[in-house]
Amino acid sequence: MKKFCLKRVVESVIVLILISFFSFGVIELAPGDISSMYISPTMTEEEKQATIEKLGLDRSMGERYVEWFKGVLQGDFGVSLSNKRPVAEQFAEKLPATILLMSVSLALSLVISIPLGLIAGLKKNTIIDRIINLIAYIGVSIPSFWLAMVMIIVFSLKLRLLPSSGMHTIGVDSAWDTIKHLIMPAFTLCIGNLATFTRYIRSNTIGQLEEEYVLTAKSKGTSKGKILFRHVLKNCLLPIITLIGMRLASLVVGSFIIESIFGWPGLGTLGMSAIQSRDYPMIMAYTMLSGTILVLGNFLADILYAFADPRIKQGMGEAHGR
Amino acid sequence: MEDKAIKINTSNVLPDDAFEDVVKEKQPAGTSYDRGLWYDICRSFKENKVALVCLIILIIIAIASLLAPLSPYDPDAIDATQKLLPPSKEHWFGTDDFGRDYFTRALYGGRVSLTVGLASMICTTIIGTLIGTFSGYKGGKLDMVLMRFTDIFLALPSFLLMVVLNTLFSPGMVTLIAVLSLFSWASVARITRAETMSLKQKDFVLAAKSMGASHTEIIFKHIIPNMSASIIVAGSLGVAGAILTESSLSFLGLGVQLPQSSWGSMLQLAQKYILDRPSMAVFPGLLILFTVLSFNIIGDVLRNALEPKMIK
Numbered sequence: 100m101k102k103f104c105l106k107r108v109v110e111s112v113i114v115l116i117l118i119s120f121f122s123f124g125v126i127e128l129a130p131g132d133i134s135s136m137y138i139s140p141t142m143t144e145e146e147k148q149a150t151i152e153k154l155g156l157d158r159s160m161g162e163r164y165v166e167w168f169k170g171v172l173q174g175d176f177g178v179s180l181s182n183k184r185p186v187a188e189q190f191a192e193k194l195p196a197t198i199l200l201m202s203v204s205l206a207l208s209l210v211i212s213i214p215l216g217l218i219a220g221l222k223k224n225t226i227i228d229r230i231i232n233l234i235a236y237i238g239v240s241i242p243s244f245w246l247a248m249v250m251i252i253v254f255s256l257k258l259r260l261l262p263s264s265g266m267h268t269i270g271v272d273s274a275w276d277t278i279k280h281l282i283m284p285a286f287t288l289c290i291g292n293l294a295t296f297t298r299y300i301r302s303n304t305i306g307q308l309e310e311e312y313v314l315t316a317k318s319k320g321t322s323k324g325k326i327l328f329r330h331v332l333k334n335c336l337l338p339i340i341t342l343i344g345m346r347l348a349s350l351v352v353g354s355f356i357i358e359s360i361f362g363w364p365g366l367g368t369l370g371m372s373a374i375q376s377r378d379y380p381m382i383m384a385y386t387m388l389s390g391t392i393l394v395l396g397n398f399l400a401d402i403l404y405a406f407a408d409p410r411i412k413q414g415m416g417e418a419h420g421r
Numbered sequence: 422m423e424d425k426a427i428k429i430n431t432s433n434v435l436p437d438d439a440f441e442d443v444v445k446e447k448q449p450a451g452t453s454y455d456r457g458l459w460y461d462i463c464r465s466f467k468e469n470k471v472a473l474v475c476l477i478i479l480i481i482i483a484i485a486s487l488l489a490p491l492s493p494y495d496p497d498a499i500d501a502t503q504k505l506l507p508p509s510k511e512h513w514f515g516t517d518d519f520g521r522d523y524f525t526r527a528l529y530g531g532r533v534s535l536t537v538g539l540a541s542m543i544c545t546t547i548i549g550t551l552i553g554t555f556s557g558y559k560g561g562k563l564d565m566v567l568m569r570f571t572d573i574f575l576a577l578p579s580f581l582l583m584v585v586l587n588t589l590f591s592p593g594m595v596t597l598i599a600v601l602s603l604f605s606w607a608s609v610a611r612i613t614r615a616e617t618m619s620l621k622q623k624d625f626v627l628a629a630k631s632m633g634a635s636h637t638e639i640i641f642k643h644i645i646p647n648m649s650a651s652i653i654v655a656g657s658l659g660v661a662g663a664i665l666t667e668s669s670l671s672f673l674g675l676g677v678q679l680p681q682s683s684w685g686s687m688l689q690l691a692q693k694y695i696l697d698r699p700s701m702a703v704f705p706g707l708l709i710l711f712t713v714l715s716f717n718i719i720g721d722v723l724r725n726a727l728e729p730k731m732i733k
Binding site: 110113114118121125126128236237239240241242244248249251355356360370374377382386389390394397 | 585665668673688717718
């Protein structure tokens with residue numbers, strides 16, 4: 100177990116260093132001169148030179164990388180180009196909104212997918228199973244940004260039930276108002292996870308129902324509901340731990356389209372606008388942060404899973420592949 | 422005793438051809454080794470009506486995109502008098518903000534989306550298969566290094582990096598295909614490596630080796646053809662993923678550039694006019710959904726159909 104943990108730690112650190120190379124390198128390799136973002140045509144030659152020196156652009160790429168990475172390790176991501184405020188500060192401001200959205204959407208996907216998956220597994224190959232299966236297929240195939248648009252059209256424009264963007268109505272400060280704003284982005288974000296979780300739980304349920312302990316419980320006269328919720332569900336949820344770890348991370352990273360469509364004031368919207376305005380320090384910080392969350396999520400998922408199921412402690416390295 | 426007698430009697434009464442029927446039904450279907458890959462694929466489509474429907478949908482979309490030039494409208498012709506029309510007899514999907522026929526643009530968009538999806542799937546499959554097979558076949562240190570490399574690619578925040586790359590480099594079809602392939606070969610490499618590890622110990626590979634076949638010959642003539650089932654499945658699912666990612670990137674304006682369009686970039690435009698003409702958002706989205714859904718379902722059906730072969 101120790102060896103396995105150590106191996107994963109080393110792997111994660113390597114991935115993180117590579118992500119840092121990538122975050123830094125992509126900006127360096129991008130066509131166009133970075134300094135042009137900082138220099139305005141009205142500056143004198145001396146001022147230009149001073150800016151370049153201040154940015155450290157007269158030094159080699161390696162030196163600048165080391166300096167940048169040192170800052171990152173201390174939580175200093177530099178200053179945003181668009182509003183000249185520290186990047187880290189802006190991230191901290193937006194984080195709560197993103198965490199709220201993520202946790203609600205994750206909870207929503209679990210609440211819906213567990214019963215769906217169990218029912219589909221129990222009623223294997225019936226019409227109910229087929230319908231749930233089709234829903235799951237649609238869930239993985241639907242472009243989430245399109246679902247977001249359709250929901251805005253239906254619920255905001257036609258039915259006028261839900262607000263189309265933002266987190267609060269101006270001047271209104273109630274929990275209900277925030278919930279109304281949350282419904283659409285949370286649902287759109289959960290749809291992909293919902294589908295994946297449902298399919299996993301379905302196939303696990305089918306597998307677990309064939310196990311001998313179910314037969315034993317049945318022969319002892321345990322009721323069907325008890326078998327299902329006490330035994331089968333418990334064993335089904337185990338693999339979901341890994342999935343949640345991986346998904347939580349990808350939710351934080353992959354939500355920027357949805358967040359910006361709904362105008363959710365979170366990290367995603369911030370990252371999106373940074374990418375669009377080519378705010379380099381912001382983009383670098385965003386890729387680095389997303390990468391770190393993703394790697395941490397995967398790492399925790401693996402470790403948790405190994406702890407939860409002692410059988411996996413051995414040979415976990417092989418099971419890592421999806 | 423009496424029962425038995427009756428049974429014997431009735432069986433005597435039965436005409437001869439009744440027995441033939443039973444015999445025919447009981448004829449063994451043959452092990453999956455005797456049947457070709459094509460036979461398995463065709464049979465799974467025959468048996469699974471949903472998969473057949475998906476295949477038909479895909480064929481219709483593909484043919485419609487190929488025949489796009491037959492449309493009476495020029496996809497790029499601007500007509501200020503015909504702006505943002507609702508769907509009608511002349512314009513099946515209506516017109517966009519420049520008065521261009523939306524249906525024709527959707528057909529041309531399908532060309533881009535399908536081309537990007539298929540091309541990046543082919544690149545992904547080739548890169549992934551080569552790395553996976555090579556790694557699995559050679560084994561040892563090289564295998565370890567290559568697989569760690571693959572793991573790292575699996576752990577990257579790929580969509581974000583794709584967005585960043587596409588923003589910084591001039592967007593377009595080639596960039597799209599390159600970026601999509603760069604971030605999706607790793608899972609194919611994992612699959613093919615695992616298959617190679619088991620295949621290289623099979624008797625036919627040993628036999629080929631003892632007959633003096635070179636490594637290249639063994640890899641390309643014996644190992645890769647024997648994994649075609651898993652490669653086809655990975656390919657089908659890969660196209661689905663690629664089209665979905667392409668549409669997201671295009672939606673952000675990072676795909677093919679104007680006047681060319683893809684389904685995703687049409688949706689980007691539709692978002693702008695979501696208040697005036699919500700129907701603009703419906704059609705390209707449905708096309709993406711149906712295409713991706715079909716590829717996903719076909720991939721899964723094929724996996725189920727070909728899996729016995731993979732396990733053996």
